[in-house]
Amino acid sequence: MGDPLPIFLMVALxxxxxLLVMAATAILGPKKPTPEKLAPYxxxxxxxxxxxxxxxxKYLLTGMLFIAFDIEIVSxxxxxxxxKDQLKTLGLIELLIFFVILMIGYIYVWRKGxxxxx
Amino acid sequence: MPDTTxxxxxxxxxxxxxxxxxxxxxxxxxxxxxxxxxxxxRIQGRLGPNRAGPFGALQPLADAIKMAFKEQIIPxxxxxxxxxxxxVISVVVALSAFxxxxxxxxxxxxxxxxxxxWVGDINVGLLWILSISSLAVYGIVLGGWSxxxxxxxxxxxxxxxxxxxxxxxxxxxxxxxxxxxxxxxxVSIVRQQTLQGQGIWFIVAQPLGFLIYIIAAVAxxxxxxxxxxxxxxxxxxxxxxxxxxxxxxxYQMAEYINMITVSSVATTLFFGGWSFFxxxxxxxxxxxxxxxxxxxxxxxxxxxxxxxPRIRYDRLMRLGWQFLLPLAVLNAVVTAAxxxxxxxxxxxxxxxxxxxxxxxxxxxxxxxxxxxAISKTGAELLPPSVRLVKSIEPELGLVNGGxxxxxxxxxxxxxxxxxxxxx
Numbered sequence: 001m002g003d004p005l006p007i008f009l010m011v012a013l014x015x016x017x018x019l020l021v022m023a024a025t026a027i028l029g030p031k032k033p034t035p036e037k038l039a040p041y042x043x044x045x046x047x048x049x050x051x052x053x054x055x056x057x058k059y060l061l062t063g064m065l066f067i068a069f070d071i072e073i074v075s076x077x078x079x080x081x082x083x084k085d086q087l088k089t090l091g092l093i094e095l096l097i098f099f100v101i102l103m104i105g106y107i108y109v110w111r112k113g114x115x116x117x118x
Numbered sequence: 119m120p121d122t123t124x125x126x127x128x129x130x131x132x133x134x135x136x137x138x139x140x141x142x143x144x145x146x147x148x149x150x151x152x153x154x155x156x157x158x159x160r161i162q163g164r165l166g167p168n169r170a171g172p173f174g175a176l177q178p179l180a181d182a183i184k185m186a187f188k189e190q191i192i193p194x195x196x197x198x199x200x201x202x203x204x205x206v207i208s209v210v211v212a213l214s215a216f217x218x219x220x221x222x223x224x225x226x227x228x229x230x231x232x233x234x235x236w237v238g239d240i241n242v243g244l245l246w247i248l249s250i251s252s253l254a255v256y257g258i259v260l261g262g263w264s265x266x267x268x269x270x271x272x273x274x275x276x277x278x279x280x281x282x283x284x285x286x287x288x289x290x291x292x293x294x295x296x297x298x299x300x301x302x303x304x305v306s307i308v309r310q311q312t313l314q315g316q317g318i319w320f321i322v323a324q325p326l327g328f329l330i331y332i333i334a335a336v337a338x339x340x341x342x343x344x345x346x347x348x349x350x351x352x353x354x355x356x357x358x359x360x361x362x363x364x365x366x367x368x369y370q371m372a373e374y375i376n377m378i379t380v381s382s383v384a385t386t387l388f389f390g391g392w393s394f395f396x397x398x399x400x401x402x403x404x405x406x407x408x409x410x411x412x413x414x415x416x417x418x419x420x421x422x423x424x425x426x427p428r429i430r431y432d433r434l435m436r437l438g439w440q441f442l443l444p445l446a447v448l449n450a451v452v453t454a455a456x457x458x459x460x461x462x463x464x465x466x467x468x469x470x471x472x473x474x475x476x477x478x479x480x481x482x483x484x485x486x487x488x489x490x491a492i493s494k495t496g497a498e499l500l501p502p503s504v505r506l507v508k509s510i511e512p513e514l515g516l517v518n519g520g521x522x523x524x525x526x527x528x529x530x531x532x533x534x535x536x537x538x539x540x541x
Binding site for chain 2: 003004005006007009010011013014015017018019021022024025026028029030031032033035037038039040041055056059062063065066069070073074076077080081082083084085087088089091092095096099102103106110115116117
């Protein structure tokens with residue numbers, strides 16, 4: 001059990017499918033571009049200036065919190081898998097210590113207002 | 119899988135099975151669009167598409183042909199390469215995640231073969247699904263960012279923030295089931311739930327974990343009521359705004375296939391996958407059982423969309439971080455205690471149910487408070503956010519401290535008739 005080869009073959013097939021669709025759509029459709037068609041869609045209003053492609057820093061904060069929490073949760077998985085048959089009470093104690101530390105950080109960012117959106 | 123299997127047979131079997139699986143997924147996607155339109159129409163008292171073929175059953179085909187022959191526009195402001203590759207990322211990721219899902223029992227139980235109805239049974243199956251579906255956010259963010267459109271950019275940012283916010287709760291909710299199953303392989307998780315394994319579906323031990331998972335999963339695949347990335351009233355179509363034809367279809371495809379994947383994960387982890395009280399010994403029947411269970415969840419998605427209004431963005435983030443995440447941590451701790459101390463499954467299930475009831479009671483109590491405030495004179499007041507006359511209060515020097523909402527409306531109408539206040 002555990003041969004990853006079939007899964008990579010499926011990824012390759014999926015990639016092939018995606019590229020085929022993109023190729024098909026490039027060949028099949030008509031091509032009559034006009035400047036109006038190529039303008040960004042703004043509900044018919046002329047664009048005043050191009051969007052900056054920058055984003056509020058609030059999203060970065062969410063991203064950093066995600067990294068902190070999600071990576072720790074994924075590192076919990078091995079413990080969860082081994083808990084029943086091998087770790088038992090020792091595992092439970094480890095898990096509780098783990099969560100206490102995680103929750104201290106969680107309460108800190110909550111008090112700092114990282115979860116409040118205007 | 120026996121080690122005697124030659125590699126070429128494995129490759130051939132995997133390619134054939136993958137191709138069949140991709141075709142099945144695409145067919146389900148096509149018919150989900152039609153079923154969804156019909157069901158939502160029926161719920162809203164309309165007919166839905168019923169012209170193309172019997173009951174409109176050929177509608178997906180007509181849509182596909184129309185999409186294929188549409189003109190493809192690449193906006194002048196777009197970063198061309200990223201704009202073109204983003205939908206491919208979305209659909210490849212969606213299809214790949216399904217590779218580890220077992221859709222039925224092995225053909226001859228006890229004798230594994232390369233033709234068993236799953237593409238790959240790796241011992242980190244669930245991790246594969248989680249990690250691959252995290253990549254889905256790239257397709258959306260890159261597509262929205264490279265379009266060169268404000269709506270797209272905003273939609274994709276919202277989507278990214280939403281997906282990563284709910285992924286933490288999703289992962290934690292699943293860890294409870296992992297503690298009971300003691301394995302990450304999807305096939306072994308299902309075997310644990312058959313009569314030969316522990317004999318229970320993990321939903322009975324994990325009711326709270328299941329609820330958290332299903333809420334987080336709806337948010338994770340950007341479906342209503344969490345479909346803010348494509349909130350059409352504010353963002354036209356979010357990250358999809360600048361896409362047309364089959365490129366747009368690829369995004370839709372990814373969304374629906376992700377729906378099928380999260381439904382399959384819910385089925386596999388909480389509802390016993392292809393097992394049904396021993397009936398799964400007939401391999402053909404096990405696939406039907408799995409399909410019925412997944413269909414139930416897919417219907418749930420449509421039902422939710424037709425029923426619930428879209429949630430506001432700040433509330434969405436609050437629900438994810440301040441409500442679901444602590445609950446998921448609580449569930450993980452309770453489950454760990456039950457599993458580590460060797461308590462039976464029903465103890466865990468009862469504690470989970472008790473927590474659900476307590477949370478519902480508290481939420482109901484608090485929602486009553488936000489709906490009506492009781493003033494000192496005992497009259498019911500609307501909360502400040504709903505009061506109608508608040509904005510014109512200061513310059514008129516009027517105070518509406520003790521009056522009821524109805525009185526407030528009447529007074530405002532009187533002011534309007536006097537001509538003292540201009541609307």
